[in-house]
Each structure stands twice: as C-alpha cells, then as structure tokens.
Amino acid sequence: MASFSDSHFDLFDLPSTFGVDQQKLDDAYRTVQAQVHPDRFASAGDVQRRLAMQWATRANEAYHTLHDPLKRARYMLSLRGIDVGAKNNTAMEPAFLMQQMKWRENIEDAAGAKNVGALEALIDELCDEERVRFTKLEALIDSNSDQAASEAVRQLMFIERVAHEIGAQIERLEA
Known part of the structure; x- marks a missing residue:
C-alpha cells in the first residue's frame, strides 16, 4: 500500500498522466477500498478504526479528483507547484x-x-x-x-x- 503522503496516482498505482484509464482507476479504487474500508476494522481498536477511516477518506478524495478531468488537471498542476488562481487570476486570451x-x-x-x-x-x-x-x-x-x-x-x-x-x-x- 502507498504511504499517506503519496500522490493520488501512486495510491492507485497509475501513471501520472492526464489521460487516466477510467476502468483501471475504478478497479484500483475498489481494491484500495476493499483493503481500508472501515467495516473491515469494526472490531479493531480505536486507532486502527481511525486509520481505516482516514485511508478510506483519502481513497475517496483521490478517486473523485482523478475521476473528474477538471479536478485532475488542477491536481496535476498543483503537484507541479502551479496554482491555477481561479479566484484571483481572471486574465484570459x-x-x-x-x-x-x-x-x-x-x-x-x-x-x-x-x-x-x-x-x-x-x-x-x-x-x-x-x-x-x-x-x-x-x-x-x-x-x-x-x-x-x-x-x-x-x-x-x-x-x-x-x-x-x-x-x-x-x-x-x-x-
């Protein structure tokens, strides 16, 4: 399993390219969720349940970001240190x-x-x-x-x- 600080692409073991194979993303998401879903840790201790919840939340966020092309683009640019500046940068051609x-x-x-x-x-x-x-x-x-x-x-x-x-x-x- 990837570390908590890895990129969304690393979490799902996908290449860091804009063109995401949606089927591979869906399959990887289901695999990660099967590993970290909080229901699997219902009888575990508080710490394990909390970690499972954090991982499940992280997986959901990563999936929704990579699934949506506009969110994916903003995310990829943020990984490169580029702030799209949508709120304060309205300059356009x-x-x-x-x-x-x-x-x-x-x-x-x-x-x-x-x-x-x-x-x-x-x-x-x-x-x-x-x-x-x-x-x-x-x-x-x-x-x-x-x-x-x-x-x-x-x-x-x-x-x-x-x-x-x-x-x-x-x-x-x-x-």
Whole structure:
C-alpha cells in the first residue's frame, strides 16, 4: 500500500498522466477500498478504526479528483507547484473573452424569450467546446506547458460554470 503522503496516482498505482484509464482507476479504487474500508476494522481498536477511516477518506478524495478531468488537471498542476488562481487570476486570451460575451448574450436572449431549445443548443455548443479544450489540455499537461494548461483550466472552469447556469435557466423555464 502507498504511504499517506503519496500522490493520488501512486495510491492507485497509475501513471501520472492526464489521460487516466477510467476502468483501471475504478478497479484500483475498489481494491484500495476493499483493503481500508472501515467495516473491515469494526472490531479493531480505536486507532486502527481511525486509520481505516482516514485511508478510506483519502481513497475517496483521490478517486473523485482523478475521476473528474477538471479536478485532475488542477491536481496535476498543483503537484507541479502551479496554482491555477481561479479566484484571483481572471486574465484570459481576448478571443476567449469575446466568446464569453457572446455566450452570455445568447443566454440572456434565449432566457428572455423563454426558448428552452436555444438554451439546450447552447449547452450542446459548450459541451463540444469543452471536449476540444480537454483534448488540448491533455497535450499541454503532458508536455509540461504548465502556464498554458493553467489558463486552459480557468477557461474550462468558466465553461463548466456557464453550462451549470444554463441548466438552472432551463429548470426555471420548465418549472
């Protein structure tokens, strides 16, 4: 078993690359959980039960981080000492800023017109954009282009947030 301070990748014995084999991650997670699940230590002493709980919590956190590509990217960059700075670094390339404004205007127009179809089309557009950007992000991370990867992560975080807002708009309109 890995040590408590090892990376999430080491915990699951996976290569430290952005492209994670989801089946291998799932299998490794189940293996680790089978070893450390607190139920296995129900009759053990307090210290062993507490350690089992800590390991199970660590395994859950590691799994959820590696399973989600955006969390995985942020984690990988943090391992390299790169803070994405999502809260205080809003600098983005001008073309993406223009695209943001266009998406916002389209959301406002569609919501104002109560056009659920247009909002759903925007979500589809964002999903397509997200797929393209994740492919680019993988190449950036795997080639150690950390600053560019950091900006790509911030852009993807924006896209994710906007998609969530559109989903909320659709729910309001359908209610």
